[in-house]
Amino acid sequence: MSGRGNLLNLFNKKTRSSEISSSSEYYENDCGFNIHHSTSSGEFHRLPKDNIGSDLLKTIKNMDTSVGRGRAQFVQTFKSNETNLGKRKDDTSSIQSKDTINNESTSSLENSKVHNDEFFPNVVHGSKGSSVILSCNYIELKTDENKGVYQYEVRFFPAVDSVHLRIKYLNEHMDKIGGTKTFDGASLYLPILLENQMTVLVSKSMDTEVEIRILFKKKEPFKNCLHLYNILFDRIMKTLNYVRFDRKQFDPSCPKIIPQAKLEVWPGYVTAVDELEGGLMLCCDVSHRILCQRTVLDMLIDIYKKNINSYQDLVKKTLIGNIVITRYNNRTYKISEVCFNESPQSIFHTKTGPTSYVQYYTKYHNINIKDINQPLLLSIKKARGTPEDTENIEFRLVPELCYLTGLRDDIRSNNKLMREIATYTRVTPNQRKLALDKFYDNVSNTPAAREILDRWGLALFRNLNNLKGRQLDSEQIYFGKKVVTAGQNAEFSKDAVKNEMLEAIHLNNWIIIHFKTDLRAAISLLDNMKQCCRPLGMNISKPKIISLDHDRINEFIDALRRNIVMETQIVVCICPNSRDDRYSAIKKICCLELPVPSQVINAKTLCNETKNRSVVQKILLQMNCKMGGSLWTVKIPFKSVMICGIDSYHDPSNRGNSVAAFVASLNASYTQWYSKAVIQTKSEEIVNGLTSSFEAALNSYKKRNGCLPESVIIYREVQINWTIHCLEPWLMNT
Structure with missing residues (x-):
């Protein structure tokens, strides 16, 4: 189910979900498998280590919160009359008491098919758009009904503290527990069910004997063995x-x-x-x-x-x-x-x-x-x-x-x-399918690979069945005075540079700083901006132009400090070449010391007169967004929703610290955004910084709209170790 379909189901119960099918440019070369706009009002902040999550409950009362993944598959809303987070069954709970044996696990083996009602209680099939037959990059895993994943608790008498020694002692009895296992020193997982509820083994250590008791606990369901x-x-x-x-x-x-x-x-x-x-x-x-x-x-x-x-x-x-x-x-x-x-x-x-x-x-x-x-x-x-x-x-x-x-x-x-x-x-769909077939053949034709699956009762099944999807109609793009169709390829970049922007910010007070040898680039930039601004609905006044005698970093910094005033809308710096240290110094002044939107341009990008117009058009669009304008929007079917995005960055040269970034929409057209960056030390949980950011974003939303959003959608970067379970303690009472 597509992300848009889930959103429509989540926020507009009368609308069905659908799937978006996009096409891309085909590249026919061998793929190697041997097969033939935003306002940012935020702050940079270092967090203390204390837990501030408990303070969030007061802020997010009476709100729905959903967490989105990369493919925009959203979980159920928390605020549901049928669901109570406090009473939700915990499928990943810890092992029961050592003295208790789960008798239910000795029942008949589970069916290899999963009941959809158990795992997917709210499956919604779309009705909008047109039906389309799709192929997917999934291979079915068949399971042997006589095998599974059986969990055992292992105890040593006398106690053995070393995990290495525990593994060593257990390995001495591989013939009795089978040749396949996963053991972390306490919990043992086997693909077979041992004959006895408790299996007792004995190993020798120096002059003493070590008794190993293997106590059967339960058979793990498939969803717990991923x-x-x-x-x-x-x-x-x-x-x-x-x-x-x-x-x-x-x-x-x-x-x-x-x-x-x-x-x-x-x-x-x-x-x-x-x-x-x-x-x-x-x-x-x-x-x-x-x-x-x-x-x-x-x-x-x-x-x-x-x-x-x-x-x-x-x-x-x-x-x-x-x-x-x-x-x-x-x-x-x-x-x-x-x-x-x-x-x-x-x-x-x-x-x-x-x-x-x-x-x-x-x-x-x-x-x-x-x-x-x-x-x-x-x-x-x-x-x-x-x-x-x-x-x-x-x-x-x-x-x-x-x-x-x-x-x-x-x-x-x-x-x-x-x-x-x-x-x-960039491989074509057909090349992807051939690569998938090659992977299946490699595993199936390699005895060692097949043996790994066989031991755990698994086997790959070549599933050639296609599935039905939905192809939505082309999206409508709303500019300032015109509505255009994005087309089947969702390509409207040409329309973006020839139509009036949704919200154009007029340039009345701005600065251009350049090295003296780049005067020609500065003139070319200004001339092209004057030619391109009118179709975009933007008026540009003459800027304050500052020419530097040297291209040293200090020259740019001094020029910024001397000329930036409260009325300055944006600063444009034309640099003779690409240098990270100079770029960082300019951004540090314009983001921290004297907060003002800034645009850094490499002079080499303005050296080709035939391409300058298209380059300047894109620069103008960026500048408009940085000053608080909007380029375009689409029709969003739900109201009073705040959409959040989360990402993280780790600088390899600054070991130990990371930066967590958070953005949140503030208006109904989703063109104005709150942003915040938080430095995280290695020992801090990223969720602490995100909680602080989330709370600040909610306050900004309320200040702008006079009320809190009814629902929140959170997109997160996949590798962030932050899931829906992190939010549950703070959302229990919502």
Whole structure:
């Protein structure tokens, strides 16, 4: 069900949901699988660590709150006469008391099909638009009725504190509990039901015996085993020799080479097991990863040749936070630091004694390191399942053996190269289907992969059935004096630059700051703005133009401080080149010290007279939004709703701290927004900062509209560890 359909069902009970089908440009090259406008009124704020969630209840009384995911599938509203959060059955509750055995779990095995009424009580099928037959990237997982996931509690007598020893003792009896298990030191999961309610095993430790009691607790339902199933598919990917990057797996055996840029594209997949209307399903989508064919050492040499004086700073800026791969073992590491005081000649300790990195790689990997004076790269990984104060695991890497992965800034700025990369990474629907078929065949034809599934009573089922969806009519786009149709491709960018804006802000008091050699770019900008502003419904007065003798950062900062006044609507800075430090300094002045909207322009973007008009049109649209105007809107079917968005950012160079960003709509056309950024330390829960932001957004909404919203919709970034359960304690009484 689409996000819009859920919204209509949630806020307008008379309207049915529907599905939006979008088309995209087709790219017919080999995809690598061997198959042929806003006002921002907010603040920057550091939060204390104390819990402020309890204060939110007073603010959000009598409100509905829903949480949206990436595909806009919204959960039921909390304010429902039929549902009471306080009495809701907790399907993920902890294990029962050690002395209690769940007798119900010994009943007959569950059916492999899931009852839709249990998991999806409010399934709504759309009626708007036209019916369309769709294919989906899901593979059905069949379950063996004679197997499942059985949970056991394991006790040791005498007590064994070490998790490592517990696992060791239990592994001595694999023949008695079967060859397949998942054990964390306390809870044991097996795909089989042991004969006895309690199984007693004995292991020897030194001169004493350790008694192991395995107590059957219950058979886990499928919906509680999704994490386990996802782990199983991670293991399957390893048997297929795929390389893991974040949550995605890539095939290093069939890269697509881009020789001019010395890049290669690895094809891969991202998989996830979930419980859906059709039962247990594996979602499998196509993904790609960019790898550099040049070593990190080659990059260090290039940086050194270009700028000797700031060599170390540039190296750290280029590498820290990025992911590299070592091809001798196809493992990935995130760079945490560059150790200029160490080299391959440095000594470290192993189980067999001290050795150098040169000797180590020669002995264990048969690799001769050529440059013995290069610095080392440091990668820090947190040990799994250990307390916070446990020492992290450190890896020293040799740049000569490392290759950078991902899209660097210089690649992103190269439009020609990005178009070439897109021929491999943007795949057609038909290519996606073929890639899905290839994945199914790889798993089915690999005995080791099949065995992993068989042990847990699982099997992939090639489901060629299509499903019915809904294709909505084209959306109407409302400009200032005209309504246009977005079309089947939802493309209306040309209409946006030739129609009057919904809310145009006239430029009466503004500033242009430029370096003296960029005078021509400043004149071209102003001339094109005067030509483009009238069709957009915007009037532009002559700005205050400031020419700088030097392009130093301090020159721009001083010019901003001297010329920004209360009446200034916006500041335009034309910079001779792209420099992050100068950009950051300008934004710091305009966002914190002297709050005023700002527009930073690279002079190189205004050097082509034939393209300047289209460039300036887009700049004008940005400036109008920054000053509080609106470009366009669409007809929203529900009223008195506040839509929120949440995202997070972590700067690799500032380890430990992250920034949580929060935005919320303030008006009925959803063109005015409140925003807030909160610094989060590593030990703080992100939900604390979001609670403070949410409360402030509600106050802003009430101040503008005279009342609180009746409902709230929250979109969150998928990787944020923040779910509907985080809100429940604060919404219990709503």
